[in-house]
Structures are given as structure tokens and as C-alpha cells.
Amino acid sequence: MPRAGLDPAAVTLAAAGLADEVGLANVTMGALAERLGVRAPSLYKHIDSQADLxxxxxxxxxxxxxxxxxxxxxxxxxxxxxxxxxxxxxxxxxxxxxxxxxxxxxxxxxxxxxxxxxxxxxxxxxxxxxxxxxxxxxxxxxxxxxxxxxxxxxxxxxxxxxxxxxxxxxxxxxxxxxxxxxxxxxxxxxxxxx
Amino acid sequence: MPRAGLDPAAVTLAAAGLADEVGLANVTMGALAERLGVRAPSLYKHIDSQADLxxxxxxxxxxxxxxxxxxxxxxxxxxxxxxxxxxxxxxxxxxxxxxxxxxxxxxxxxxxxxxxxxxxxxxxxxxxxxxxxxxxxxxxxxxxxxxxxxxxxxxxxxxxxxxxxxxxxxxxxxxxxxxxxxxxxxxxxxxxxx
DNA sequence: AGCTAAAAGCTAATGGCGTTAGCCAAGCCT
DNA sequence: AGGCTTGGCTAACGCCATTAGCTTTTAGCT
The missing domain is CATH 1.10.357.10 (Tetracycline Repressor, domain 2)
Structure with missing residues (x-):
């Protein structure tokens, strides 16, 4: 499992892009994680919660x-x-x-x-x-x-x-x-x- | 289990009232059902889905x-x-x-x-x-x-x-x-x- | 008045999602 | 080299929407 080199800014940017494509309501942790090549719980190393995101x-x-x-x-x-x-x-x-x-x-x-x-x-x-x-x-x-x-x-x-x-x-x-x-x-x- | 005398209009009205109080995002089927004195799945006898609501x-x-x-x-x-x-x-x-x-x-x-x-x-x-x-x-x-x-x-x-x-x-x-x-x-x- | 069938309620179960806990590997710092 | 922080993973929990299938009420018909 190599590291993906993520940070809060990268996660936020990916989430914003995903939101533009599929609508904010469909920006699920799972979908976002998949786009970043990572599993959903890993996102919590960079953001606190979905509200924080x-x-x-x-x-x-x-x-x-x-x-x-x-x-x-x-x-x-x-x-x-x-x-x-x-x-x-x-x-x-x-x-x-x-x-x-x-x-x-x-x-x-x-x-x-x-x-x-x-x-x-x-x-x-x-x-x-x-x-x-x-x-x-x-x-x-x-x-x-x-x-x-x-x-x-x-x-x-x-x-x-x-x-x-x-x-x-x-x-x-x-x-x-x-x-x-x-x-x-x-x-x-x-x-x-x- | 007496009947609650609900119909689509009553459910909609209650949902609207609840939305004004707690915000639309917090209008959950469970919360709405509770307000109507009913269990959540019973609501589906009156409305098709949350989107329909x-x-x-x-x-x-x-x-x-x-x-x-x-x-x-x-x-x-x-x-x-x-x-x-x-x-x-x-x-x-x-x-x-x-x-x-x-x-x-x-x-x-x-x-x-x-x-x-x-x-x-x-x-x-x-x-x-x-x-x-x-x-x-x-x-x-x-x-x-x-x-x-x-x-x-x-x-x-x-x-x-x-x-x-x-x-x-x-x-x-x-x-x-x-x-x-x-x-x-x-x-x-x-x-x-x- | 009695019967029937639709309507309205219930419990149980499924699947998705957010989130937490706890574990393990990667990579920097000396 | 060796340890500590960091970032990833799996497993598990709880909440929520929704479906399936059962039971009871009740309205309408005869």
C-alpha cells in the first residue's frame, strides 16, 4: 500500500471537482475516496467530517x-x-x-x-x-x-x-x-x- | 393499533412544518413518523419516497x-x-x-x-x-x-x-x-x- | 347486518453511508 | 539503524431510506 500523498487541500479540491460533476449531494465519502484512489475512512486523516469538508x-x-x-x-x-x-x-x-x-x-x-x-x-x-x-x-x-x-x-x-x-x-x-x-x-x- | 387518519396532504403538511422547525435536511422519515404518531415505514402508504415528499x-x-x-x-x-x-x-x-x-x-x-x-x-x-x-x-x-x-x-x-x-x-x-x-x-x- | 377487499398500520430485514476503533506499513529524523 | 509520526487499511456500529410480508381496521356492497 503505497502512500497517496494527500493533504486537506487536495481532498478539498477533488471534492469540489466531484461536486461540479455529480452534484454536491452525491459527493459521498466513498465516491470521493475512490476518485482519490483510497478507502473512505482514510479521508478522515485529512478532514474532520463531511461538514468540515x-x-x-x-x-x-x-x-x-x-x-x-x-x-x-x-x-x-x-x-x-x-x-x-x-x-x-x-x-x-x-x-x-x-x-x-x-x-x-x-x-x-x-x-x-x-x-x-x-x-x-x-x-x-x-x-x-x-x-x-x-x-x-x-x-x-x-x-x-x-x-x-x-x-x-x-x-x-x-x-x-x-x-x-x-x-x-x-x-x-x-x-x-x-x-x-x-x-x-x-x-x-x-x-x-x- | 388504531388508525391515524393520515393522507398525503397531512403528511406533506407535517413535513413542511417539521422542515421549518429543524431544517429540511433534518426531516428524516423517522422524525416525521414520530411527529405523526406512526412508524417510519407506514409513511410509504401515503408518499412514494423522500424525493416525492x-x-x-x-x-x-x-x-x-x-x-x-x-x-x-x-x-x-x-x-x-x-x-x-x-x-x-x-x-x-x-x-x-x-x-x-x-x-x-x-x-x-x-x-x-x-x-x-x-x-x-x-x-x-x-x-x-x-x-x-x-x-x-x-x-x-x-x-x-x-x-x-x-x-x-x-x-x-x-x-x-x-x-x-x-x-x-x-x-x-x-x-x-x-x-x-x-x-x-x-x-x-x-x-x-x- | 354481515362479508369482503382495499387500505393503513406494524415488524423484520436489507443496503448504503458516515464515522470510529484499532492495526500496520512508510518514511522522516537523528 | 531504529523509532516515532503519519497515512493508509479492515472491521464494526448506528442511522437512514426503503422493501417485503403480515395483520387489522374500515368502508362499501349486498
């Missing part, structure tokens, strides 16, 4: 998404940056639906949780998009939540096949990006109406 | 949400209708996070699938909101997808505790509703840019 996948996603967003936003601002961020997030989720699913329903344990930190970096990138649209600082949080909710919702619905196919989803996505851009641009003309 | 819960959600939306939208239009729809969906998801989770990752089998029909009625209600904002019919699908993605994304993130608590979530939600209302109102001034 999910957590690590989510962390991986936050890091990957954060990196891609930072790259895509280099030198862009305003509408350009918005479109780049939107497409980056959407492409990532479409290419990696399985691992992305690991980020849903996940509670951070505390402020020094690596997951909270990596997640914060993703949010920073989205916040950078907003800098290009001069927005009242008091409203930045709201706009950020708008972007996050919208991207997350759109991508998860599409990943689940929730849109009817009659009308092109890409077209809708571009329309939505336009819509948001227009709203953020013409925004300053208001003041707490509710 | 999930499907039935999702159908229940579509019906409940559809009903609530139709009620809330009675006699409202424009911004009023938008706000009513938004709050109705959000309140429902926050009150029933467990059963709502059953609607995610779910493929409809065909156009006569009851789930497709009930889901269609929910979308009709959202479409009714848009009537108040005269929108180019060609853009209705896009606006519909915007609303759906946004509400779904916001509610699921909040249900998962994904927002930091520093700033009030209700305030953000109202800000977002305002934002969308403004965008839909001032919309007609454009023409296919992408």
Missing part, C-alpha cells in the same frame, strides 16, 4: 471567486466594472455549480473565521464596483446587498434550471445589468421615501 | 405563496404592488425557511406537472406587478427574472444568516424596493443597448 469547499469557492473578481475588475470602473463583476460571478457559478452549492446555508463561527474573511474579500470586490458610481456612503451597504442578492439569486435559479427556456437567459442577464447600471447612475435624486 | 412540499409552497401573493396584490398597482409582492415573498420565506428550501434544485417533469402549473401562477402574480409600470412587452420576461432572482436571492441569503448585522436588513430591503421601483418607472428611455 463542506466548509472547506465553501472557503475554496470564496477564495477562487475573490481572485477572479479582483482580476476582472482591474482597471475597470462604472458600468464596465459592474458588467465584469456580474459576468465573472455568473460564469463561475455556471462552471462550478456543485462547489458553489456548498456556500449556501452556512453559518460563520466568528469574525476570525477564515470563511468570514474570504467572504469579506468577495464583498470588498463588489464594493469596489460601486465606487465608480458616486453613491451616498450610507447607501453603499444597501447597494451591496442588492448586487449580492441579485447575482446569487439569478445564478442559483439558473443553475437549478429554474428559468423557462423560451427566452434567452443571457439576454435577460444583460438586460438586468443595464437596468442596475441605469439605476445606480441616476440614483442621487432621492432621499428616504419609505 | 420533497416534491409535494415544493408544490405546497408554490400554492401557499401563490395564494398569499394574489391576496396581497388585490387592488394594488405600481409601487404599491411591488412593495406588497416583495414583502409577501420575503415574509413567507423568513417564516417558512425549511419548506421553501424544498423548492430549490428541482426539475419539472413536463408542462402538465402540477409543480410547473403552481409555479406558473406565482410568476403570473409577479407579472401582474409589472403591469402597473408600462413596460415594453418584450422586456417583461427580463423584468420578471430580475424580480424573481432578487427576491429569491435576498431571502435565501437572509434566511441563511448571510448578512452582517451592522446595518438593518429591513432598511436595505426597503431601499432595494425603492431602487427597483425607480428603475421600472424611468425605464422607457432606452432601446436595446447590448
Amino acid at each position: 463542506n466548509r472547506r469547499i465553501a472557503l475554496l469557492v470564496a477564495e477562487e471567486l475573490g481572485d477572479q473578481l479582483r482580476s476582472a475588475l482591474q482597471g475597470r470602473s462604472g458600468r464596465d466594472a459592474l458588467a465584469a463583476a456580474a459576468h465573472t460571478m455568473r460564469n463561475y457559478i455556471i462552471e462550478h455549480p456543485g462547489r458553489y452549492a456548498a456556500t449556501v446555508r452556512l453559518a460563520v463561527t466568528g469574525p476570525d473565521d477564515p470563511l468570514a474573511i474570504a467572504g469579506g474579500r468577495v464583498l470588498e470586490s463588489l464594493a469596489a464596483v460601486l465606487i465608480g458610481y458616486d453613491i451616498d456612503p450610507a447607501d453603499t451597504v444597501h447597494a451591496l446587498r442588492l448586487l449580492r442578492s441579485l447575482f446569487h439569486g439569478f445564478a442559483t435559479i439558473q443553475a437549478a434550471g429554474g428559468f423557462e427556456m423560451d427566452t434567452d437567459v443571457d439576454e435577460s442577464f444583460n438586460w438586468i445589468v443595464d437596468f442596475i447600471d441605469r439605476g445606480l447612475t441616476t440614483k442621487p435624486t432621492y432621499g428616504r421615501l419609505t | 420533497n416534491r409535494r412540499i415544493a408544490l405546497l409552497v408554490a400554492e401557499e405563496l401563490g395564494d398569499q401573493l394574489r391576496s396581497a396584490l388585490q387592488g394594488r398597482s405600481g409601487r404599491d404592488a411591488l412593495a406588497a409582492a416583495a414583502h409577501t415573498m420575503r415574509n413567507y420565506i423568513i417564516e417558512h425557511p425549511g419548506r421553501y428550501a424544498a423548492t430549490v434544485r428541482l426539475a419539472v417533469t413536463g408542462p402538465d406537472d402540477p409543480l410547473a402549473i403552481a409555479g406558473g401562477r406565482v410568476l403570473e402574480s409577479l407579472a401582474a406587478v409589472l403591469i402597473g409600470y408600462d413596460i415594453d412587452p418584450a422586456d417583461t420576461v427580463h423584468a420578471l427574472r430580475l424580480l424573481r432572482s432578487l427576491f429569491h436571492g435576498f431571502a435565501t441569503i437572509q434566511a441563511a444568516g448571510g448578512f452582517e448585522m451592522d446595518t438593518d436588513v429591513d432598511e436595505s430591503f426597503n431601499w432595494i424596493v425603492d431602487f427597483i421601483d425607480r428603475g421600472l418607472t424611468t425605464k422607457p428611455t432606452y432601446g436595446r443597448l447590448t
Whole structure:
């Protein structure tokens, strides 16, 4: 029995890949072990539990998404940056639906949780998009939540096949990006109406 | 052994309630059976499988949400209708996070699938909101997808505790509703840019 | 009212999965 | 070389979904 040279990162990466292929729910310890040329119990030498594995996948996603967003936003601002961020997030989720699913329903344990930190970096990138649209600082949080909710919702619905196919989803996505851009641009003309 | 007087609807309702309390993932056949005063295998006299149960819960959600939306939208239009729809969906998801989770990752089998029909009625209600904002019919699908993605994304993130608590979530939600209302109102001034 | 047959419950059993315990080999550190 | 840590293995347990096959209730028919 030669050694397989595994470590937590390798196991996490393999699990993420498997999740993208067969869906997160089908990432069983047995299937993952088989893919790594190992028996299931051996995995516990590298991860604590399946919940721990999910957590690590989510962390991986936050890091990957954060990196891609930072790259895509280099030198862009305003509408350009918005479109780049939107497409980056959407492409990532479409290419990696399985691992992305690991980020849903996940509670951070505390402020020094690596997951909270990596997640914060993703949010920073989205916040950078907003800098290009001069927005009242008091409203930045709201706009950020708008972007996050919208991207997350759109991508998860599409990943689940929730849109009817009659009308092109890409077209809708571009329309939505336009819509948001227009709203953020013409925004300053208001003041707490509710 | 007296009979428990169960039927598929009662089982589905109990499962939905249990899901809201302990999370959909913890709705085990054993736990559900116990709540109904019955042994686990007896449930199979009413439902085909756990997948079938999930499907039935999702159908229940579509019906409940559809009903609530139709009620809330009675006699409202424009911004009023938008706000009513938004709050109705959000309140429902926050009150029933467990059963709502059953609607995610779910493929409809065909156009006569009851789930497709009930889901269609929910979308009709959202479409009714848009009537108040005269929108180019060609853009209705896009606006519909915007609303759906946004509400779904916001509610699921909040249900998962994904927002930091520093700033009030209700305030953000109202800000977002305002934002969308403004965008839909001032919309007609454009023409296919992408 | 009595009979029958479907429906609804039960126990027992199977197979899969996550996880733990305990054992053995591999390979680094001196 | 020799020992200790590390990473692998097998065996075993418990939980869960599901199936098989039995028994009892109950509704419907005559």
C-alpha cells in the first residue's frame, strides 16, 4: 500500500471537482475516496467530517471567486466594472455549480473565521464596483446587498434550471445589468421615501 | 393499533412544518413518523419516497405563496404592488425557511406537472406587478427574472444568516424596493443597448 | 347486518453511508 | 539503524431510506 500523498487541500479540491460533476449531494465519502484512489475512512486523516469538508469547499469557492473578481475588475470602473463583476460571478457559478452549492446555508463561527474573511474579500470586490458610481456612503451597504442578492439569486435559479427556456437567459442577464447600471447612475435624486 | 387518519396532504403538511422547525435536511422519515404518531415505514402508504415528499412540499409552497401573493396584490398597482409582492415573498420565506428550501434544485417533469402549473401562477402574480409600470412587452420576461432572482436571492441569503448585522436588513430591503421601483418607472428611455 | 377487499398500520430485514476503533506499513529524523 | 509520526487499511456500529410480508381496521356492497 503505497502512500497517496494527500493533504486537506487536495481532498478539498477533488471534492469540489466531484461536486461540479455529480452534484454536491452525491459527493459521498466513498465516491470521493475512490476518485482519490483510497478507502473512505482514510479521508478522515485529512478532514474532520463531511461538514468540515463542506466548509472547506465553501472557503475554496470564496477564495477562487475573490481572485477572479479582483482580476476582472482591474482597471475597470462604472458600468464596465459592474458588467465584469456580474459576468465573472455568473460564469463561475455556471462552471462550478456543485462547489458553489456548498456556500449556501452556512453559518460563520466568528469574525476570525477564515470563511468570514474570504467572504469579506468577495464583498470588498463588489464594493469596489460601486465606487465608480458616486453613491451616498450610507447607501453603499444597501447597494451591496442588492448586487449580492441579485447575482446569487439569478445564478442559483439558473443553475437549478429554474428559468423557462423560451427566452434567452443571457439576454435577460444583460438586460438586468443595464437596468442596475441605469439605476445606480441616476440614483442621487432621492432621499428616504419609505 | 388504531388508525391515524393520515393522507398525503397531512403528511406533506407535517413535513413542511417539521422542515421549518429543524431544517429540511433534518426531516428524516423517522422524525416525521414520530411527529405523526406512526412508524417510519407506514409513511410509504401515503408518499412514494423522500424525493416525492420533497416534491409535494415544493408544490405546497408554490400554492401557499401563490395564494398569499394574489391576496396581497388585490387592488394594488405600481409601487404599491411591488412593495406588497416583495414583502409577501420575503415574509413567507423568513417564516417558512425549511419548506421553501424544498423548492430549490428541482426539475419539472413536463408542462402538465402540477409543480410547473403552481409555479406558473406565482410568476403570473409577479407579472401582474409589472403591469402597473408600462413596460415594453418584450422586456417583461427580463423584468420578471430580475424580480424573481432578487427576491429569491435576498431571502435565501437572509434566511441563511448571510448578512452582517451592522446595518438593518429591513432598511436595505426597503431601499432595494425603492431602487427597483425607480428603475421600472424611468425605464422607457432606452432601446436595446447590448 | 354481515362479508369482503382495499387500505393503513406494524415488524423484520436489507443496503448504503458516515464515522470510529484499532492495526500496520512508510518514511522522516537523528 | 531504529523509532516515532503519519497515512493508509479492515472491521464494526448506528442511522437512514426503503422493501417485503403480515395483520387489522374500515368502508362499501349486498
